Amino acid sequence: MDTVIVLFTRDLRVHDHPALSAACERGGRVVPLFVLDPAVPAGCRAGFLLDCLADLRESLRARHGDLIVRRGDVVAETMRLVREVEAGAIFAGGDVSELGRTRERRFAGERIDFRLFPGLTVVPPGALRPSGGGEHYRVFTPYWRAWSGWTRRAVLAAPSHVPLPPGLVAGDLPGPSPHPAARGGESAARARLKSWSSQGLDGYADGRDDLAGDRTSRLSPYLRFGCLSPLELAAAAGDRQEFVRQLCWRDFFHQVTLAFPRINRDDYRPRPRRWRDDAHAVEMWKAGMTGVPIVDAGMRQLLAEGWMHNRARMIVADYLVNHLGVDWRTGARHFFDLLLDGDVANNSGNWQWVAGTGNSTRPGRRLNPVRQAARFDHDAAYIRRYVPELAGLPTPEARTPWRLSRQVAGYPAPITPVD
Known part of the structure; x- marks a missing residue:
């Protein structure tokens, strides 16, 4: 059989990897490849990405293969x-982003057998279509019903042997980068999944909105880089519907992005709204110095960890868009720059949902940050953890320090009136 190149992009794993499994089953040579493209800098995710690549290389070497690393387009x-290797085919995982699809079109124009495989999502992004017509689902609930009834493919085991051609120069990985709070790679992802499945999954439904409790899976960065198969994760979750529903939301935004690849730049559903240009307010929001403690706690968690609790993401996004009146794209860019799990589909889809320009069925909704803090950070432990200026205050005052007779030293008054 001929030689197949398996191009890794957002699927940095060996378990449940349809493209890699298919290449190994052909009986020929298999060349696993990752290309570091300087035109697509990893930014704050560089250290996490390098962990992922180093771990993937070790997994492939344990199977008599290797990860070939090249730099460039x-x-x-x-x-x-x-x-160089006289390959007869290129196998790769499909993507939905504009960048990924542009690459796919370019490969399709080359004189090579180029094949795309599933694995990015639980259900392939283009597999479900509304019964009444249309190329994709615009509302989540009917998508959830269709998604729940989809017959999933089997989860694939990691191949036992990756037959690499002899004599290939593997290529070096870049040197150390500033390291994020979480370690990347499939090994870390699987260890986290095992630990959380036994200790946190059963309590997810009750605890997922507890800001201080930190009872979410923290698996999103591993899903973003494909260190963990979303299909395998869904299988591990079983009938825990609250968690499975979050995986469905991820699939939902991927199928929206497939149909609307400019989701990170254009309003999905344009609304007659004028955004405020307020550079000072944006900088205070980014720095976690808005004077609204629950907002500042979320933004400081992002700065410190490259991650933010999902409930906090909703609160800080709503504050920027609906209280400060700033364009959702400003917030989406900042999140994308700093989040370890930042990707086009989920990041932009959620920001547009908050802004009322996306797939929300209640586009005019607005969150009250004080009520959100009282409900989801009831003893202000999350606020005290990330806003130490307020650590010594009683709970009600820690949520609303502007109501004190004297301003807290080192902490600003709200930059805009708070409900």
Whole structure:
């Protein structure tokens, strides 16, 4: 059989990897490849990405293969390797982003057998179509019903042997980068999944909105880089519907992005709204110095950890868009720059949902940050953890320090009136 290049992009794992499994089953040579493209810098995710690649390389070497690393334009470098190893095919996981789909079109125009495989989501993004017509679901609930009835493919085991051609220069991974709070890679992802499945999954429904309790899975960065198969995660979750529903939301925004690839730039549902241009307010929001403690706690968690609790993401996004009146794209860019799990579909889809320009069925909704803090941070432990200026205050005052007779030293008054 001929040689197949398996191009890794957002699927940095060996378990449940349809493209890798299919290549190994052909009986020929398999060349696992990752291309570091300087035109697509990893930014704050660089350290996490390098962990992922190093771990993937070790997993492939344990199976008699290796990860070939090249630098440059993904299509050009892949085709150069095609000629070097005389490959007859390129196998890759499908993507939904504009960047990924542009690459796919370029590969399709080359004289090579180029095949795309599932694995990015639980249900392939283009598999479900509304019964009444249309290329994708615009509302979550009917999508959830259709998604829940979909017959899933089997979860694939990792291949036992990856037959790499002899004599290939693997290529070096870059040197150390500033390291995030979480360690990347499939090994870390699977360890986290095992631990959380036994200790946190059963309590997810009751605790997922507890800001201080930190009872969410924290698996989102691993899903973003494909260190963990979303299908395998859904299988592990079983009938815990609250958690499975979150995986469905992830799939939902991917199928929206497939149909609307400019989701990170254009309003999905345009609304007649004028945004405020307030550079000072934006900078205070980014720094976690708005004077609204629950907002500042979330923004400081983002700065410190490259991650933020999902409930906090909703609160801080709503504050920027609906209280400060700032364009959702400003917030989406900041999140994308700093989040370890930042990707186009989920990040932009959720920001547009908050802004009322996306898939929300209640586009005019607005959150009250004080009520959100009282409900989801009832003893202000989350606020005290990330806003130490308020650590010594009683709970009610820690949520609303502007109501004190004297301003708290080092902490600002609200930059806009709070309900």
